[in-house]
Amino acid sequence: xxxxxxxxxxxxxxxxxxxxxxxxxxxxxxxxxxxxxxxxxxxxxxxxxxxxxxxxxxxxxxxxxxxxxxxxxxxxxxxxxxxxxxxxxxxxxxxxxxxxxxxxxxxxxxxxxxxxxxxxxxxxxxxxxxxxxxxxxxxxxxxxxxxxxxxxxxxxxxxxxxxxxxxxxxxxxxxxxxxxxxxxxxxxxxxxxxxxxxxxxxxxxxxxxxxxxxxxxxxxxxxxxxxxxxxxxxxxxxxxxxxxxxxxxxxxxxxxxxxxxxxxxxxxxxxxxxxxxxxxxxxxxxxxxxxxxxxxxxxxxxxxxxxxxxxxxxxxxxxxxxxxxxxxxxxxxxxxxxxxxxxxxxxxxxxxxxxxxxxxxxxxxxxxxxxxxxxxxxxxxxxxxxxxxxxxxxxx
Numbered sequence: 001x002x003x004x005x006x007x008x009x010x011x012x013x014x015x016x017x018x019x020x021x022x023x024x025x026x027x028x029x030x031x032x033x034x035x036x037x038x039x040x041x042x043x044x045x046x047x048x049x050x051x052x053x054x055x056x057x058x059x060x061x062x063x064x065x066x067x068x069x070x071x072x073x074x075x076x077x078x079x080x081x082x083x084x085x086x087x088x089x090x091x092x093x094x095x096x097x098x099x100x101x102x103x104x105x106x107x108x109x110x111x112x113x114x115x116x117x118x119x120x121x122x123x124x125x126x127x128x129x130x131x132x133x134x135x136x137x138x139x140x141x142x143x144x145x146x147x148x149x150x151x152x153x154x155x156x157x158x159x160x161x162x163x164x165x166x167x168x169x170x171x172x173x174x175x176x177x178x179x180x181x182x183x184x185x186x187x188x189x190x191x192x193x194x195x196x197x198x199x200x201x202x203x204x205x206x207x208x209x210x211x212x213x214x215x216x217x218x219x220x221x222x223x224x225x226x227x228x229x230x231x232x233x234x235x236x237x238x239x240x241x242x243x244x245x246x247x248x249x250x251x252x253x254x255x256x257x258x259x260x261x262x263x264x265x266x267x268x269x270x271x272x273x274x275x276x277x278x279x280x281x282x283x284x285x286x287x288x289x290x291x292x293x294x295x296x297x298x299x300x301x302x303x304x305x306x307x308x309x310x311x312x313x314x315x316x317x318x319x320x321x322x323x324x325x326x327x328x329x330x331x332x333x334x335x336x337x338x339x340x341x342x343x344x345x346x347x348x349x350x351x352x353x354x355x356x357x358x359x360x361x362x363x364x365x366x367x368x369x370x371x372x373x374x375x376x377x378x379x380x381x382x383x384x385x386x387x388x389x390x391x392x393x394x395x396x
Contacts, residue, residue, distance in 0.1 A: 003126050010119050011136050013174045017078070017111065018140030020167030023160055024085055025108065026145060026243060029226040030236050031088075031157050032097065039349035041094050045101050046223045047346035050338035052105030058335065060110045067118060074114040075172050081107045082168035089161040118178065138251045145244030152237040206378040211333055213371030214275070216340025217364040218302075221282045223341070224348050225298060228357045232291035239295060246299035253307035275372045277305030283365040286358050 028049065032042045060077065064070040084104045091097045120130045144167075151160050229239055281302035288294040344364065351360040 003128060006122060006126055006128060007133070009177045010122070010133050013115065013171055013178070014119075014133060014136040015140040015143070016167050016174060017115065017171035018137040019144040020082070020085075020164045020171060021108070021112075022141040022144035023148060023151075023164035023167070024081075024088075024104070026141075026148070026240065027157060027160070027226075027236070028101075029223060030230065030239065033227070033230055034157055034236075035092055035097065037094055037097070039353050042227065043346055043349035045094075045097060046348070047342040048098070048102055049105045049223070050219065050342040050345070052102045053109040054335040054338040054342075056106035057109050057113065059106075061113065064114055064117070067121070070114045070118055071175060071178060074111050074118075075175055077107045077111045077114070078168050078172045081111070082165040082172075085161050085165040085168065089158040135251060135254055138247055138254065142244050142247045142251065145240050145247065148240035149237050149244070152240055157236075203382075206374060208333055208336065210371045210375035210378060212336035212340055213374070214278075214368050215337040215371075216344065217368040217371065218278050218282060219337060219341035220344035220348070221285075221361065221364050222302075223345050224352070224357075224360065225285065228285050228352075228361075229291055229295055231357065232289070232294065234291035234295055238292070242292075242295045243299055246296075246303040249300045250303035250307045253304050271309070274305045274308030277301050277308070279365055279368050279372070281305060282361060282368055285361040286365070 029042065029046065032045055037045070060073060064073050081104060084100055084107070088097075088100050088104065091100055116130075116134075119133050123130045123133060148160065151163070226239060230236075278301075281298045284294055284298040284301070288297060348360060351363065
């Protein structure tokens with residue numbers, strides 16, 4: 001498969017899968033509000049989403065041992081998700097939404113992981129940076145969210161889910177253009193030597209805690225922000241438009257990343273900039289009371305911050321423990337992030353109803369800041385330990 005064929009096969013899949021997902025997952029909070037759920041009922045459903053995402057990844061990922069099996073698991077998960085999405089359009093009470101939210105979330109996370117594993121391997125073989133194809137996922141979100149601005153002005157939420165399900169089915173149909181190279185995979189697996197681990201699992205625990213606290217708080221803020229914007233009077237259609245514009249900022253940041261790499265020669269500086277942007281996006285609801293000002297500032301700043309982290313933070317765990325066991329530690333990290341975010345979502349209504357929205361976001365921003373402080377302290381201690389080890393080795 002040439003580079004041209006690679007792009008022709010994967011671009012339509014990324015666009016359709018991410019477009020379908022955007023029309024489903026971007027409006028969870030707004031759909032729950034439209035169905036008249038109480039704050040407590042909303043918090044339960046929003047808590048179940050990350051819990052179910054983790055559970056789905058934990059149960060299904062171990063079966064994706066070969067490219068062919070991964071591809072079929074991707075197809076199965078997306079087809080089931082499309083069917084459940086159609087069922088979502090008929091839900092109008094807490095009990096039905098409870099069941100379908102759990103089921104949809106169980107199957108929602110793994111297709112992206114499976115597709116990424118296939119595309120990243122194929123792109124590496126052809127000397128194509130994976131980011132070149134991942135850009136089209138962000139573009140798919142932008143297209144759907146901008147389209148959502150017009151759809152939600154003219155259609156009820158239930159009709160939007162028909163578009164989502166159709167795009168998900170199309171993403172499955174397009175996957176039959178992808179051909180796995182099973183024999184080549186098996187040969188490479190036999191020939192490849194297992195790389196040695198740089199460190200123990202114990203050495204990665206502070207990093208695991210730091211990442212889980214930071215991302216758990218950030219993820220929870222993303223679930224609750226639409227509720228706050230709705231409370232401030234932002235129309236659903238306008239939320240969709242602004243979120244699409246903010247993802248445009250993320251896309252631009254990703255496109256400019258090669259230029260930014262020259263400016264941020266030290267990865268640590270880039271990570272700090274990204275972290276500050278995300279913490280700031282969590283903190284905006286504390287002092288911005290205007291719905292449009294809050295939506296634009298928080299969503300755009302968080303999108304730019306995520307673009308930086310997407311480019312710079314992926315190698316943190318690998319630097320800590322090496323490639324051996326990396327999959328296990330990343331799965332555990334993802335699980336902890338979702339568990340923490342789910343816990344925040346569950347507690348959210350109690351906090352913002354009994355205290356205030358400002359109090360809830362103050363707590364989240366403080367926890368995220370604490371998570372980054374742990375990361376900085378761990379990095380400083382690790383560098384000192386490495387320096388001492390080098391000095392001892394030189395003395396010998």
